[in-house]
Amino acid sequence: MSEASAMLEREHDLAVFREALDALADGSGGCVFVYGAPGMGKSLLLASLRREARARGLRVLAARGSAMESSYAFGVVRQILARLFHRRSGQPLAGLAPAAARPTGERLPRSAGIDDGTGGCLELDGLYRLLAEESRLEPVVLAIDDLHWADESSLRFLNYLQPRLDHLPVLIATCLRPPEPGTRTHLLDRLLNSEKARVVRPAPLSPRAAGTLLSALLAGPPDPDFARACHRATAGNPLLLRELALAVTAEGLAPTDGNSHRVLGIGAAAVSRRVGDRLDGLPAASVRLAESIAVLDGRALATDVARLAGLTSPEAGRGAALLEEGHLIRALRREGEGMRYEYVHPLVQAAVYDRIDPARRTRYHARAAELFTGSHEGAESAAAHLLRIPATGDPETIATLWRAARDAWGRSSPEETLTYLRRCLAEPMEREQRRSVLLSAASARQLIDVGSAAAYLEEALALTRDVRETARLRWVLGGVLLLSQQAERAHEVWCQALSVLPADEIDLRGRLQASLINIPLVMPGRPDLLAYAGELGDPPEHDSLGARGLACVRAAVEAFDGNPHAVSRLDSCDVLVHETDPRPPEEFSVPEASTESWQVCSWLVLLMADDHRIVDRLAESVDIARRLRAPRALSAAHCFRGLARLWRGELAEARKDLVTALDTVELANVDVGRPFIVAYLAETLMETGDLGAAEAALDAAGCPSPPPPGGQLSFLLHARARWLRLVGRFDEALEAALLAGERWAAHGGRNPAGVPWQSEAALSLRALGRHDEARRYAAEELALAVRWGAPRALGRALRVSGIVAPEGAAIGRLEESVTVLRGSAAHLELAYSLVELGTSQRERGQADGLRHLDEGLRWAVRCGAGALATRARRELASAGSRKRPAGGPQKLNPSEYRSCALAAQGMTNREIAHRLSLTVKTVEGHLSSSYRKLDITGRRELAAVLSGTLGTLPAPRGSGHA
Incomplete structure (x- = not known):
């Protein structure tokens, strides 16, 4: 069958691939998923992509998931990296599954505890860095067939890689089928449902295309009724059409209208029937070889297949040639590997495997486990076969499963570890x-x-x-x-x-x-x-x-x-x-x-106290969680480091930490701590002015009404109360704030440094015109904040007290708030208090109003607090201020500002990229955009422009500081 026949009615699908390759050539990565039932031509589409990518001079790293290897930690990733390492050094990668290569001493890379804000845990960051380094040399296509059978460690890596593809020249192109009932799919669902994913769904062939394909397969056009009968029998599935045509040819059935009634009976089991017919006509040695390839899951080394089948190399070679002639298998030889065999399609392999007598199938798996125990393939290769056989009470079985579990644990793969241990527990x-x-x-x-x-x-x-x-x-x-x-x-x-x-x-x-x-x-x-x-x-x-x-x-x-x-x-x-x-x-x-x-508990105490030790504590906790490869601990460390950065006014860094915490929780399928993360992320998004994203985050938390008593939901309720107030739903905001206070008190909470629900309620009450109640709540919070004494909580309580106070007391409270916050690390609260003070002074005609508004604007820009900066600019415009030129640094967004600030300190683009966890290309874009906005020609002018605008503000911190 010609390639043109194989690609019938696939023009749209191929166009999607070409668009992705065009974008890859321009430096933008992406994800394309070919999703459909078995036999729809997914693998053919992926093979077409690989050919075109190579024709364009792109590097293609191919892999395939398989049912047998689904328990191997990083099995699919190791197939990819085996080829990459072989290209680098001419040597294979160590510790690989049988489908990859033999060990030579080089291990999978680790992130070595690098804290770049990306949350690289469980080797994911090290793998990402390796791939990023390779893609800088030339764009990379990761072509992965049968992704539905990929191991969970590899799926976690793809989930980790996917959101980082915007500025990474890596294309993920995969094929997968719909999941079977009862399978774990959350990692696949995350990949497919990402906004970055393009999903190609090959449609069944139309009757016309089916007729064209049958003409090519039957060496002549079939009669119309016969062609329609074939189309109905196969529902337009290309593979089934091909198998049906082969079965028709084998039976010597003429493709005439008169034989149309016989098509359905032939097509019902076309694949299994053809496989059975082919095997029944082959020597016993070839049948054993076919069964051994199916047991070893289709991509086994030829030497291993021969050993399992009990054949010499010449005998195995003759048997493989007969299987190839029967269009059952194909032989593959790749760089750095020996000869391998794989079935032409998973349905063919399944047909061979299913026809093996169950008792003989158990003996095959037991023999395979014996062959791999203690071999270069490792314990996991043997354990994969032990998973397919019942308990025997053999001490060697227990020892092999234990070694496999230990190896998987050492590679940070708890799912695979548990699979082996469960099987181990089935043994006496x-x-x-x-x-x-x-x-x-x-x-x-x-x-x-x-x-x-x-x-x-x-x-x-x-x-x-x-x-x-x-x-x-x-x-x-x-x-x-x-x-x-x-x-x-x-x-x-x-x-x-x-x-x-x-x-x-x-x-x-x-x-x-x-x-x-x-x-x-x-x-x-x-x-x-x-x-x-x-x-x-x-x-x-x-x-x-x-x-x-x-x-x-x-x-x-x-x-x-x-x-x-x-x-x-x-x-x-x-x-x-x-x-x-x-x-x-x-x-x-x-x-x-x-x-x-x-x-x-210790983090919350230090955070609420504005204690400087929290910066080092959280940084060290992130490193420790990485070394222990503990996703729950890592998500907690990133979560509370995000909170520290939020409270210190480092919103870009806070958002990065909190998104990483949420990603880590979801990749590990762990819900513990989600309410904390979502609450702080929503607060951060509100500060940046993105109320829509904040609403989406709060909705995604799935907090029912009324909320359950556990899980420290007072933080989540407080964030929702604030969002409701910002969108003008003051009655609902007040209700949420009071409920947050009720939940906080139930945990023994009165300290407003943790949940400032009283000031939040006071602001909603003021908006509702209930001024006396607002002042009562504000006064209660102020008294508690005075007792606690930390600047952030006290400065906020003083500011809200000033906002709701009678006119004569307002400015004094606001001035006191600024005094308390000045010199503290609570830069965001200082920005709010300066803007409130400046606004009150401007409304009363006081000259200091413009100065405080201007300083508040600079702090808001520095923090990345877009909503507050907009308000400050509006107040300055109302006062007729002309102090800020249109092209000044206040026009820079927070990411541009940080890149410029580091460049002004003398850092190279590569150093800035490493410090801020960006690509060099992104840094270049930030600086180019900033030069235009600042109306300067290069980085030599940055220091003067920034210092002239920021005055005595401290130098910006990079992503390595909290």
């Missing part, structure tokens, strides 16, 4: 061995779905005899239960542990006490446990995890209440609760979910 084992596997399964499961780890822990607990170990596992189990919002069950488990704990276990006692106190900070309704925190007294001097955790949660209880003693309590535990795990990455560790909550 001694008590201690089973307990060890259960704890390892809990380690993997808590990275995927923290709540479902409890079942493994409870079974391990039932197998534990030691009193101290029992108490420790109950502490771990309680942390998992609390994070899955089973607070009462967690309380019960922790109290049981305390009741039997030996008196000399000071560290574990502190851990359990800290966990109990943490309950009301996560789930409301237990004021008795807040009181319990005050009844404990000062803990004994003991430098342990338990002592540090206890200090963190007690400090949080005090900080939520607004007690300034909270910060000094943290001074006794200056070491991070999360410390670097000294064990090698392939070793498992039992999940200690409680410590993450303790860490968040």
